[in-house]
Amino acid sequence: MSEFLTFMQLGFLHIVDIEAMDHILFLVALAAIYRFRDARNALWVVTAFTIGHSITLALAVTGTLNLPSALIEFLIPVTIVITGIENLLVSDRTRAPWGGRYRPVFAGVFGLVHGAGFANYLKALFVENIAAPLFGFNVGIEAGQVVVLLAAAALLTALDRGIATLRLSNDNWPALRVRVVTVSLLVVAVGSAWAVERNPW
């Protein structure tokens, strides 16, 4: 197998791993507001996350940037909590600032934090010939994120059905809003617990 494909597989396995729960939860928080017909917007947001992720990963692996891992480990759940809170606060996306188009920027900035999260591990392992492994790793992460996003979409659809069956929505609380609030409250709860646990101070 080529070096590129090997590291692509490594990146893919890394992101679809159940132990990558912090990245998965962040993706779920990002995806919670979208329906299937918004797939293009969701993909933009996830791609922005990957770009952010790739930038810090590349900077850290090449030694250009050296970030304290305890602080990064703390900031990762903070990004999850902020995303969940943004979901809760913005009830009408059409009236959100810039028509809600700030989300890719927001995802990109948070991607910078997530990329730094495991850069220290990779920095130790990638000693020589960094370019092809790093590029492959990032492509694998992007592919893995698309898979996670599809799984999240399936789960969110199942949740929508549950909301419809239990008649939890009404004119004031449309089904999508009930879903967003439910998912975001869970995400904020888990992210907050992680942030407290990882508090470096």
Next chain:
Amino acid sequence: MVIRALMMALALNAHPLHTTMTELTEDRAHGVVRATIRVFADDFGKARGQKTELAYVTSAFGFSDRNGRQLALRSCGTRSTGELLWICVEASSAEGLAALQVRNGMLSDLFDDQVNVVQGNVGGGRRSLLFTRGDRAKPIG
């Protein structure tokens, strides 16, 4: 069910990367193939337990020839840099890497999601192999 999922998520808050990197080289003049395995020292310590370093590496990593015969490994030294151990093992092989198979189950007994990458320059090209838990020996060349 929601509570169980939450508890599971809380337990899985860390995001470790369970990977080792191995570089293969050969010294055709002396009939030796060599592997330098980069592994996180804390994980390696947990995996080997009471075994000697070489005994653990031999149980998890190895070269075999075309007939499936395992080549005897010997240590060619270990050094550490930061959190990493660089474990060197070698075996005698007149035919070199291109004729061999390699297996790498390092730390797979410890982590379900362990991924081991093996790389080397073989026959003028760069070869990369990826091993996950349960993988058998794979041809290098």
